[in-house]
Amino acid sequence: MRLCPICGKEYDSYPALSRKDNRTEICPDCGNREAVEVYTLYSKEGDITFIMEDKKNMTSVVGFYYGDPDEEATKIFRGKLTAEFE
Numbered sequence: 001m002r003l004c005p006i007c008g009k010e011y012d013s014y015p016a017l018s019r020k021d022n023r024t025e026i027c028p029d030c031g032n033r034e035a036v037e038v039y040t041l042y043s044k045e046g047d048i049t050f051i052m053e054d055k056k057n058m059t060s061v062v063g064f065y066y067g068d069p070d071e072e073a074t075k076i077f078r079g080k081l082t083a084e085f086e
Helices: 028-035 071-077
Strands: 037-043 048-055 058-066
């Protein structure tokens, strides 16, 4: 068993190489998280926050919600291209 230096969990599968220093072995889950950068982009004109994802030199919209950027809303609406609002 190996211990991931990022999340602290034990894993027994093949390790990923951290993109932060290109030499530290990390668990596959943390490797996937490092491979996909998720961020939000707020449009004041539309009062909408877009959830953007950079993956393999490509940027795409993976979700959105109405209102200012909010960490919990980003988690809820990531991967959904619909949002409920009142």
